[in-house]
Amino acid sequence: MSTDKKIDKRITGGWIDEAMDLLQVPSCIVEMADSRSGRIYRIRYVNSAFCQLTGKHRDFLIGKSFIQAGITEKESGWISAMEAVIEGERVMKGKLYADILGKWIRFSVSPVHMAHECIVSCVDISEEEARRRRLRRANTTNETVIRVIRRLVSEPCFSRAMQGILSDLSEAIHPDRLYVLETDRKTISNTYEWCAPGVKSEIESLQNLSYDEYMLSWEKCLETDTSVVIPDIEELRKQGDIDGYNILKRQNIRNLMSTPLYYQGKLIGFLVADNYEENEMMNTRYLLETVGAFMAMYVANRRLLEQLEFASGKDSLTGVKNRNAMDIYFNQHAGESQLGVLFIDVNGLKYVNDTQGHAEGDRLLQNLAEFLCNYFPRDNIYRSGGDEFVIVTPGTTEEKMRGKTREIKDAMQKESFSFAIGYAVSDHRGIQQAAIRADQRMYQDKREYYQNHPRYR
Structure with a gap:
């Protein structure tokens, strides 16, 4: 058995x-x-x-x-x-x-x-699954590209469009920082920036840097590739690029992808992502390179508009006159006396930009310009810089300027913004000396403001 x-x-x-x-x-x-x-x-x-x-x-x-x-x-x-x-x-x-x-x-x-x-x-079914995932990745990436381009063409304010684009891209690749570098091939500056919560802003430290010193290594990479991709900055140290390694290490960068912005064959900047995340749902390189191609056209267009604005003498954001118009006026009236000069600088604009966004900062500047137009002719008001305004009042005296300064400071108390102010009246030394004195008084007023409001520095 x-x-x-x-x-x-x-x-x-x-x-x-x-x-x-x-x-x-x-x-x-x-x-x-x-x-x-x-x-x-x-x-x-x-x-x-x-x-x-x-x-x-x-x-x-x-x-x-x-x-x-x-x-x-x-x-x-x-x-x-x-x-x-x-x-x-x-x-x-x-x-x-x-x-x-x-x-x-x-x-x-x-x-x-x-x-x-x-x-x-x-x-x-590995090949079938890979094809399916590639298709899903392409669809997800293209949806992000379309959303970004739609924002770019529909938002009338360029700075708001750029901030919105960086925010949209951040949701797709989850970096620590996303930013735009613009260059004239002599210097390079960070013009727009998005930072993840808790990540330190670097925009102020990346202004007017030497292009040759900071960017030639990137340009060399572009001779053989369409983007600069550094998956791990430790590779730079191993390759002997100590300067490049130290620059990135100082900014707490672990990996980096930078896509060039070309307009009519000319390099005008870079779109850069620091410490981005690679994932199977998003083609990061394709996303940045495609968005970068559209962004380059709009950056070039903005530069052209700025040149036209400079020539026209009008500031497009606030509607008052611009720095070029002010310089022309100062040169034409250099030796005149009894010209009142009022310097105004917005308090806490950087804090507003950092906490509420640049769009809110732009609205603050627009509201301030309209406020000033209630007290001075629009043609006498100049936006001389990012957060500075200069007002010229012909045929005045120290007493009148002191009274006008007190009047607008009292009115400011009812507004949602505040500013530092300084004034002077030209004598035989001319308008430039009056401008220096007004500027000094304004900065003294600003120092006193920040002593009482330290968090807005």
């Missing part, structure tokens, strides 16, 4: 092996058994296709669980399907990633006539 059982087992086992090999789909029969540690699922039979899929020999696989056989580190997906099939006599299908094999598997688990056993059939 014992011999008959052995013969039956041998015949049955051989028949199953042959039958399994007839299956072209990678398959194995798994049996459920109890052990001290609980239920285990052991491979009982495999076909040649399964051995080829796993890269394992048949003798090695038999009697082992999927973990023991080195097929996967986690059996949860397989186990839940096997349990459902063995206990419920139904077919289960699914998809999972076999981590050790590095393959995506679509599987089907079906019951067999032997108790506590099931057959697992697998198909390697």
Whole structure:
């Protein structure tokens, strides 16, 4: 009887092996058994296709669980399907990633006539999954590109558009900093910046830097690549670029991607991401390079508008006159006396820009300009710099200027903004000396303000 059982087992086992090999789909029969540690699922039979899929020999696989056989580190997906099939006599299908094999598997688990056993059939769908993920990545990236370009063409205020673009990009690649560097190939300056919460702004330290000193290494990279990509700044140190390494290290940069901004074949700047995250849902390089191409056109257009504005003498943001018009006026009236000069500097503009955004900072400047127009003719008001205004009042006296200064300072108390102010009246020394005295008084007023409001520095 014992011999008959052995013969039956041998015949049955051989028949199953042959039958399994007839299956072209990678398959194995798994049996459920109890052990001290609980239920285990052991491979009982495999076909040649399964051995080829796993890269394992048949003798090695038999009697082992999927973990023991080195097929996967986690059996949860397989186990839940096997349990459902063995206990419920139904077919289960699914998809999972076999981590050790590095393959995506679509599987089907079906019951067999032997108790506590099931057959697992697998198909390697790694290429199909890769295509699907590439398509999803491309779609996600293109959606971000379209959203950014739509903002660029629909937002009338260029500075608000640029800040919005950097914010949109930050949601896609999650960097510490995103910023725009603009250059005339002599100097380079950071003109727009987005920072993640808790990340220090660097925009003030990146102004009018030597292009040759800071950017030639990037330009050399662009001779052989479309972007400057530094996955790990430690590579710079290993390659002997100590200066480049120190510059980035000082800014707490771990990795960096910089895409050039070209307009009509001329390099006009860079769009840069510091400490960005690479992920399978976003093609970071394609995103930055595509957005950068559109951004370059708008940066060039803004420069042209600035040149036209400079020539026209009008500040486009506030509607008052600009620095060029002021310089012309000062030159034409250089030796005149009894010219009142009033210097005004906005308090806390940087704080507003940092905490509420540059768009809110722009609105503050516009509101201040309109406020000043209530007390002086618009043609006498000049925006001389980012947060500075100069007002010229012909044919006046110290007493009148003192009274006018007191009047607008009192009126300022009812406004949402504040400013430092200084005045002077020209004598035989001319308007330039009066401007120096007014500027000194204004900065004294500003120092007193910041002593009382230290957080707005």
